[in-house]
Amino acid sequence: MTTDHGYPAVRMYIAGEWVQGGTGRTAPVVNPATEKPVGDVPLATADDLDRALASSAEGFKVWRATPVARRTEILHAAADLLEERAADIGRISTLEQGKPLRESTGEARRVSGTLRWHADDARRAYGRIIPSEPGTLLSVRREPIGPVAAFVPWNFPAGGPMRKISSALASGCSIVIKASEETPGTAAALVACFVDAGLPAGVINLVFGEPAEVSAHLIGSPVTRLIAFTGSVPVGKLLAGEAGKVMKPSLMELGGHAPVIVCADADPVKAARKAAQAKFANAGQVCTSPSRFLVHESLIEAFTAEFVKAAEAVVVGDGLADGTTMGPLANERRLESVERLTADAVRRGATVRTGGERLDRPGYFFAPTVLTDVPADADLMSEEPFGPLAPIVPFTDLDEALAVANSLPYGLAAYGFTESAATAERLVEGFEAGILSINHCGGSVHEAPSGGFKDSGYGREGGPEALDAYLVTKRVSHLLAG
Incomplete structure (x- = not known):
């Protein structure tokens, strides 16, 4: 029936x-x-x-x-x-x-x-x-x-x-x-x-x-x-x-709050495209969703520009409609949460590069959002967004980036981009997370284990x-x- x-x-x-x-x-x-x-x-x-x-x-x-x-x-x-x-x-x-x-x-x-x-x-x-x-x-x-x-x-x-x-x-x-x-x-x-x-x-x-x-x-x-x-x-x-x-x-x-580290030797355009695709999948409502983007200062402008381009190309709409690539958030609670996190970040000095607001239509729709200049004390940097929010912040030293990545009580997923095998191994050893992906933002697979560390x-x-x-x-x- x-x-x-x-x-x-x-x-x-x-x-x-x-x-x-x-x-x-x-x-x-x-x-x-x-x-x-x-x-x-x-x-x-x-x-x-x-x-x-x-x-x-x-x-x-x-x-x-x-x-x-x-x-x-x-x-x-x-x-x-x-x-x-x-x-x-x-x-x-x-x-x-x-x-x-x-x-x-x-x-x-x-x-x-x-x-x-x-x-x-x-x-x-x-x-x-x-x-x-x-x-x-x-x-x-x-x-x-x-x-x-x-x-x-x-x-x-x-x-x-x-x-x-x-x-x-x-x-x-x-x-x-x-x-x-x-x-x-x-x-x-x-x-x-x-x-x-x-x-x-x-x-x-x-x-x-x-x-x-x-x-x-x-x-x-x-x-x-x-x-x-x-x-x-x-x-x-x-x-x-x-x-x-x-x-x-x-x-x-x-839950988690997955960090992404884009190292100095990475291709910023490729990294941004792959990271954005993963970020906006299921409207960001994924426990392993990349949600804190730590980008080497030499690449941050190129990475951000490509990420914004990818975000603005997302077609938001009813999941049953042809051409939709991102649906609504699941409920009013999620919509209110991403609105609150965005407003808090902006109040503390963050810049909205694209998105940043709910869409003016029926349904729990929120625009794919990219923020820069996000301060460390913004709620978005410590609270899992579980929505289509992407804060991008620069770093100068890889050890510094790993310290920021590991500073939260979560340890579910982490992502890194680098062209160096040695740097990749530093990321693998340095990340405190149970699910690691290097040079992509892959999801779970049947044949390998998934699970978290810490909280x-x-x-x-x-x-x-x-x-x-x-x-x-x-x-x-x-x-x-x-």
């Missing part, structure tokens, strides 16, 4: 059934390009959450006992469906999140690769036999940790949930996932692919609701064995603290490391009968 907008009638998935919820409570889902509702999202009650948890406990028993070859077969079948439905999923995502349809559809296609990678990597979750005393068999086994409670934000409606779902299911865990109430349709469409692929009831449960209520209920339940969260640093610290009170491990992929979280998603949090290591010492 769909609405007049082509948006689906969203339901939760609990205990193998698509349900509205115990009381029928809902919240509107708003298209950020029009500020108009396109549908509703059901909100779970405590009883709904208890049903999801009980179902997850039973689902775990079934799924962990399912041979890995059969689990992989089901997950690959789900990946096939994801590929077939990518265009439909992308449209849903654009309606509720705003990003251009090309970005949304590409994201929907990429998650099938995420799922395939983790499904295949489950076959390589090896234990080992350890040489030991005569008559003793000493081994190490890796087993699924148990039911997982996962929480994901709205900025990547397909990619965020799939990272958690694919890792959990590949490891043999069940999962209760609370997706964002702002982008519920995409999450429901993903779950439908697993259901239609034959995933046993209870292995995955999808809920929505009041975030604080849902998180407290799921974390506090004795059913839950692992907490997996992607989101802001303050919320991540809160959830990690709640998990710690009940001695539950957690996986935290939190940006702990644990890794992607690559062989992705399954570590979802598996427990069991040492077995077996004295053989003599």
Whole structure:
């Protein structure tokens, strides 16, 4: 069933059934390009959450006992469906999140690769036999940790949930996932692919609701064995603290404020083009988005001129419209935040080279913005903008630039541009970040880990490391009968 907008009638998935919820409570889902509702999202009650948890406990028993070859077969079948439905999923995502349809559809296609990678990597979750005393068999086994409670934000409606779902299911865990109430349709469409692929009831449960209520209920339940969260640093610290009170491990992929260092020997035009393309992707609403541009003083004019040119070439509009290259911000909160950060920077002496204001039209649109002469005490230099703001500041010495880059409590992503292998290695060794890109601003890939240092979280998603949090290591010492 769909609405007049082509948006689906969203339901939760609990205990193998698509349900509205115990009381029928809902919240509107708003298209950020029009500020108009396109549908509703059901909100779970405590009883709904208890049903999801009980179902997850039973689902775990079934799924962990399912041979890995059969689990992989089901997950690959789900990946096939994801590929077939990518265009439909992308449209849903654009309606509720705003990003251009090309970005949304590409994201929907990429998650099938995420799922395939983790499904295949489950076959390589090896234990080992350890040489030991005569008559003793000493081994190490890796087993699924148990039911997982996962929480994901709205900025990547397909990619965020799939990272958690694919890792959990590949490891043999069940999962209760609370997706964002702002982008519920995409999450429901993903779950439908697993259901239609034959995933046993209870292995995955999808809920929505009041975030604080849902998180407290799921974390506090004795059913839950692992907490997996992607989101802001303050919320991540809160959830990690709640998990710690009940001695539950957690996986935290939190925010950042990614520095970009453009060294004296870099090509400023190429660097600006690549950095601008990454900056304005998803309207800057990416936790790894480049957001502080530290440029050698000899290159800053050429870099800034090209960056401004790239910003002014961005076509801002409804993500469903042909030619749009940047959609709206996701909600009024984001719009108010980037307005505040821009005004603060200007008040402290920054110069707006282009943009700097919301667009005069319906929707949460803000112009791609480039600022120079931004002082170190501007809020923009210490607070993650999560929007299309690009502050550019000069430096004279690379050690000075690295000190500025590492001065914040975040350590998620960092970027550097240089033509020198030796300088590149200085950047790699000097950056305090878990995700580094040299001479480009690449995103996450299935085959390699992503994660942060310091306040940006702990644990890794992607690559062989992705399954570590979802598996427990069991040492077995077996004295053989003599």
